[in-house]
Amino acid sequence: MEIAQQELAKSAETKTVEVSGSVALLEALITEGTEVIFGYPGGAIMPIYDALYDYKEKLNHILVRHEQGGIHAGQGFARTSGKVGVVFATSGPGATNLVTGLADAMIDSTPLVCITGQVFAHLLGTDAFQETDVINITTPVTKWNYQVTDATEIPEVISKAFYIARSGRPGPVLIDITKNAQIQKFDFAGYTPCNHIRSYRPKPIVRKEYIQKAADLINSAKKPFVLWGQGVILGEAEKEFKAFVEKSGIPSAWTILGAGAIPTDHPLNVGMLGMHGNYGPNVLTNECDVLIAIGMRFDDRVTGRLDKYAKQAKVVHLDIDPSEIDKNVQTTVPVWGDCKETLPALTELIEGKSYPEWLAKFKDYASKEVEAVINAEIHPGSGELTMGEVIHQLNQLTNGDAVIVTDVGQHQMVACRYAKLNQTRSNVTSGGLGTMGFALPAAIGAKFGAPERTVVAVIGDGGFQMTLQELGTIMQSGIDVKILILNNRFLGMVRQWQELFNEHRYSFVDIASPDFVALAAAYGIAGKTVSERENLNDSLKAMIDHKGSFLLEVMVTKENNVFPMVPQGCSVAEIRLK
Amino acid sequence: MSTQKNTEIYPAKQEFNITVYTENQIGLLNRIAIIFTRRKINIDSLNTSPSEIESIHRFNIVVNETEDVVRKLSRQIEKQVEVLKVYFNTNEDVIWQELALYKVPTDIIAEKASVERLLRENGARAVVIRKDYTVFETTGHREETDALIKILQPFGLIEFVRSARVAIIKDSDGFNRKLREFERLEPGEEVSENEYLNNGQKIFTM
Numbered sequence: 001m002e003i004a005q006q007e008l009a010k011s012a013e014t015k016t017v018e019v020s021g022s023v024a025l026l027e028a029l030i031t032e033g034t035e036v037i038f039g040y041p042g043g044a045i046m047p048i049y050d051a052l053y054d055y056k057e058k059l060n061h062i063l064v065r066h067e068q069g070g071i072h073a074g075q076g077f078a079r080t081s082g083k084v085g086v087v088f089a090t091s092g093p094g095a096t097n098l099v100t101g102l103a104d105a106m107i108d109s110t111p112l113v114c115i116t117g118q119v120f121a122h123l124l125g126t127d128a129f130q131e132t133d134v135i136n137i138t139t140p141v142t143k144w145n146y147q148v149t150d151a152t153e154i155p156e157v158i159s160k161a162f163y164i165a166r167s168g169r170p171g172p173v174l175i176d177i178t179k180n181a182q183i184q185k186f187d188f189a190g191y192t193p194c195n196h197i198r199s200y201r202p203k204p205i206v207r208k209e210y211i212q213k214a215a216d217l218i219n220s221a222k223k224p225f226v227l228w229g230q231g232v233i234l235g236e237a238e239k240e241f242k243a244f245v246e247k248s249g250i251p252s253a254w255t256i257l258g259a260g261a262i263p264t265d266h267p268l269n270v271g272m273l274g275m276h277g278n279y280g281p282n283v284l285t286n287e288c289d290v291l292i293a294i295g296m297r298f299d300d301r302v303t304g305r306l307d308k309y310a311k312q313a314k315v316v317h318l319d320i321d322p323s324e325i326d327k328n329v330q331t332t333v334p335v336w337g338d339c340k341e342t343l344p345a346l347t348e349l350i351e352g353k354s355y356p357e358w359l360a361k362f363k364d365y366a367s368k369e370v371e372a373v374i375n376a377e378i379h380p381g382s383g384e385l386t387m388g389e390v391i392h393q394l395n396q397l398t399n400g401d402a403v404i405v406t407d408v409g410q411h412q413m414v415a416c417r418y419a420k421l422n423q424t425r426s427n428v429t430s431g432g433l434g435t436m437g438f439a440l441p442a443a444i445g446a447k448f449g450a451p452e453r454t455v456v457a458v459i460g461d462g463g464f465q466m467t468l469q470e471l472g473t474i475m476q477s478g479i480d481v482k483i484l485i486l487n488n489r490f491l492g493m494v495r496q497w498q499e500l501f502n503e504h505r506y507s508f509v510d511i512a513s514p515d516f517v518a519l520a521a522a523y524g525i526a527g528k529t530v531s532e533r534e535n536l537n538d539s540l541k542a543m544i545d546h547k548g549s550f551l552l553e554v555m556v557t558k559e560n561n562v563f564p565m566v567p568q569g570c571s572v573a574e575i576r577l578k
Numbered sequence: 579m580s581t582q583k584n585t586e587i588y589p590a591k592q593e594f595n596i597t598v599y600t601e602n603q604i605g606l607l608n609r610i611a612i613i614f615t616r617r618k619i620n621i622d623s624l625n626t627s628p629s630e631i632e633s634i635h636r637f638n639i640v641v642n643e644t645e646d647v648v649r650k651l652s653r654q655i656e657k658q659v660e661v662l663k664v665y666f667n668t669n670e671d672v673i674w675q676e677l678a679l680y681k682v683p684t685d686i687i688a689e690k691a692s693v694e695r696l697l698r699e700n701g702a703r704a705v706v707i708r709k710d711y712t713v714f715e716t717t718g719h720r721e722e723t724d725a726l727i728k729i730l731q732p733f734g735l736i737e738f739v740r741s742a743r744v745a746i747i748k749d750s751d752g753f754n755r756k757l758r759e760f761e762r763l764e765p766g767e768e769v770s771e772n773e774y775l776n777n778g779q780k781i782f783t784m
Contacts, residue, residue: 135605140612144659145605164659199601199662323653 016187021151021177022051024188025115028158029059031191034086036060036077036448038070042090043130045117047182049088062448062477065469067094069441071101072467075110076445079428080403080453082236084165085445087114092130095137095176100435102141102172107432108257109234111170113161121149121178134176143171151184159194168202169321170234204322204336211342214316214333215349217290223358224250225281225288225313227273227302230257230431231295231320231339238262238424240343241294247347249354251362253281255296257431260421264400270362274302275566276413279373279575280365282566285310286573287361292316295339298328299432308571318342372577373563378418384557385533387414387486393537394456394484395420397544402454403428403446407439407463410492413562415458425450437466443481444473454482454544461487461513471523474549482543483525483551485516488558496561520551531555593622594648595667595674595745598637599629601660610637610661613654619643623676625742634662640743667747674745678723679705680714680730681737687712693733700726711736 019027025048029037037059041049052061064070067089074085089098095116105112119128135147144164146157154177161173218224226248232241238261245252245262251270254261262269271278273285282304285291291313296302303309306328314332317325318339325334335342377388391414394402400420405428406412412429421427428446430438443457464485474481491509498506520527526546530539536554543552566575600606607626614621623640641648648666656664684707687693702716716726723740 136608139605139609140616147604197659200659321657323650323657327650327653 016189018185019188020047020051021148021154021181021184021186022048024151024154024186024191025158025177025182026051026055026059027188028155028191029086030055032158032162032193033083034059035083036062037086037088038062038064038073038077038445039088040064040067040070040090040094041088042092042094042117044091044119044179045088045094045115045177045182047179048115048117048177060448061088062444062473064441064444065472066467067097068100068437069444069467069470069473071098071105071112071114072435072438072441073445073448073470073473074112074114075101075105075108075438076405076428076442076447077449078105078110078112078170078445079442079449080425080446080455081449082425083449084111084113084162087112088116089114090117090130091119091134091176092132094130095132095134098174099137099141100433102138102174104430104433104435104438105172106141106143108430109170109230110172111165112172113158113165114172114174116174116176117182118147118176118178120180122180124149124178134174138174141172142174145174145176147176147178148181149178151181151186154181155188155191156194159192160197163194163197164200168200203320203338203341206337206341206345207335208345210333210335211345212349214292214318214335215346217314217316217333218248218250218292218346219351221290223284223288223355224248224290224292225284226250226252226292226294227255227285227296228252228258228261228294229255229296231318232258232261233295233424235295235320235338235340237295237338237340237343240340240347242266244343244347244350247352248350249352249359250292251284251355251359253278255299255302255431256416256427256429258296259416259419259427260424263422264420268359270359271366272417274299275304275568276417276562276564277302277566278366278417279369279564279577280362282564282572282575283365284361286312286571288313290314290316292318293329294318294343295320297324300328303328304566304570304572304574308573310572318346369564369577377414385531385536385554386560387411387488387556388418389533390484390486390536390540390554390556391415391418391458393540397537397540398454398456402426402456403450405429405439405443405446405455405457407457407459408434408436408493409460409463410488410496410560410562411458411460411486413493414486417562436460436463439463440467440483441470441473443483444470444477444479447479447481455480456482456484458484458486460492461485461489461516462491462511464516465511465513468519471520471525474525475523479549480547481549482546483520483549484540484543485551485553486556487513487516487553488556488560489513490558492560493562495559499559499561500565500567516551516553525549525551527551527553529553529555589644589646591642591644593640593642593669594645595669595672595743595747596637596639596641596648596652596655597665597667597745597747598639598655599662599664600635600637600658601662602628602633602635603660606658606660609658610639610655613651614639614641617647617651619647619651623742625744627744638742638744665747667745671749672745672747674719674743675717676720676723676743677715677717677741678726679737679739680716680726680735681711682714682730683734683736684709684712686733690733693730696729697726700729702726 074087078085318335378392400422495509517527625638629636702714
């Protein structure tokens with residue numbers, strides 16, 4: 001293998017060198033700029049792991065504790081770095097353990113290339129040991145997948161995989177490689193990245209006449225409202241978006257995956273959309289006259305009841321994925337394209353304006369929300385600790401510069417609502433799929449994607465227990481991840497619904513937990529638990545200042561509800577403050 | 579609820595012909611099929627075969643759905659990496675045919691002159707004539723091939739099979755040319771995603 005590497009280095013571009021499929025794969029990953037691989041070995045991927053033994057210097061492989069942890073780490077890496085996450089798993093159970101992460105990455109448009117080992121090609125369909133029909137299992141949850149049975153296919157297939165994963169609307173790609181193809185030697189002519197597939201058009205053509213129509217509509221608006229989503233971040237169009245918002249003077253609100261594209265305290269950032277979003281953005285969605293949606297997909301958690309959603313408004317929708325236009329909300333003017341290109345064109349055509357009265361309405365609603373909800377949540381003064389005050393104090397300590405990784409549930413909504421984000425790619429969460437257990441492994445990946453930044457994983461006591469084995473990964477890799485468990489001794493979000501809609505019938509939401517601090521200690525991770533208000537700030541500070549990973553468990557009030565809330569089946573205007 | 583309102587919320591379902599041009603790739607049939615099954619939509623008829631361009635396949639899919647649903651399905655299909663182009667058309671917009679084969683006992687056919695006349699009237703032709711059985715073939719719409727089943731049933735119809743529907747789009751000048759462009763062109767520069775939008779009247783696409 002060493003020899004193969006040296007020969008590869010020596011050989012001119014035109015020459016070929018005989019290598020195994022596994023070496024060709026690793027060479028391809030290096031050429032694609034892969035720095036870190038999250039993986040777990042097994043029988044059917046052993047030839048690749050054998051080749052990896054000689055590539056330790058060039059490729060950093062992180063051994064996870066479960067393939068689901070591996071793929072969530074890959075997602076976290078992709079979210080903070082903007083690069084493609086790479087994941088290895090073996091056949092059968094290794095591959096099926098990826099499915100949740102694939103579904104999560106698919107719905108949240110996260111670029112991943114997952115490599116799974118597969119049994120020898122001649123055993124396919126024989127119910128061989130650890131054989132699973134991975135291609136068919138993963139088809140609905142991948143942007144593209146492909147089974148390689150011959151080593152000569154590897155360079156081209158891997159180049160297509162990276163191109164498809166990262167281009168257009170990004171997404172996960174899975175390549176299943178049979179063991180014989182991993183072993184087979186072939187004449188490798190070097191690796192050429194792919195930049196074109198005949199049947200695949202990642203970006204629709206930008207049509208100027210629609211940008212003009214959109215600009216006309218925006219220029220004529222009295223009460224325009226911008227909704228932005230992760231498309232702004234995925235398109236690396238934060239600057240272009242900020243320029244658009246500032247010139248247009250339009251109040252702008254975000255979906256949770258769009259959080260941080262412009263800073264939380266930007267004067268035109270009016271807050272979060274959706275079921276647990278801010279009061280003003282929800283109510284005023286049904287009052288605006290022109291709704292400008294940028295890189296977002298009108299998820300049901302954002303729109304509430306669709307037939308009562310922004311019916312009075314004309315809708316401009318900018319999206320790179322043509323199938324999103326008119327999918328949920330009827331568009332007046334569609335703007336197809338990459339917002340990195342369409343936003344500057346639109347900014348040029350709009351008039352510089354401000355809407356002081358309209359913006360004041362958002363402020364009015366914001367103060368009502370502060371009075372009714374936020375004050376009690378972030379400055380409770382007495383009683384048990386609240387999730388909101390923990391996040392609020394964390395903001396002050398990190399100054400809004402940390403990457404906040406969240407799991408799923410009440411703590412997620414609270415963290416997204418109250419976290420201060422100064423820069424883009426600071427919010428990593430499982431949005432579309434709502435995968436409990438996401439945060440801990442995703443935080444590991446997030447740290448590899450942004451090694452210079454503080455990464456705080458905010459997790460509930462329920463979600464933490466779904467993937468806590470990844471503490472082992474933290475221990476072994478020596479990575480610095482801050483783990484903040486908000487423990488309310490309940491599966492809080494389900495409990496909240498049972499309280500509000502099922503007459504307090506608390507059905508299996510009372511969850512016991514182990515001693516998290518002792519558990520962390522068993523993995524050699526420092527930790528602390530806190531339940532008193534006077535110790536909270538010091539404890540958070542101890543966590544942030546600690547060199548290396550740290551687990552802080554905060555005991556919070558058991559039966560707190562997240563408000564505001566748009567109850568399911570209600571319109572956004574029917575948002576409740578209590 | 580008035581009828582007027584009802585049609586607004588539930589616009590009428592009708593047969594749509596979805597034409598899909600794809601790469602010839604293992605697994606693509608499944609990728610397309612699950613777009614329907616995920617939404618619990620039944621595929622009434624499915625034909626897939628090589629197109630006039632080597633390595634490009636053409637699917638003809640028939641579903642009974644509303645236009646809005648069919649448009650969304652078509653967009654999801656076109657989004658697949660290995661799909662080149664999707665069109666959808668109502669039955670009025672296409673010329674379509676199904677092929678049917680009928681196996682009947684030869685002795686009865688030979689004895690009954692009326693059967694021969696019926697076959698001729700129904701545009702059937704004999705594909706195979708053996709001592710023991712004869713296979714007739716006819717093409718046409720569902721009602722036409724169905725009609726011949728009814729006619730042959732009393733004469734000892736042994737076996738019947740019908741193909742999926744194939745359909746040619748009436749307003750389709752230049753599909754062949756367009757496909758050849760796909761063959762030639764480099765990254766989607768000139769092949770626009772939305773180029774048919776201006777042609778909405780003539781061609782149904784995204």
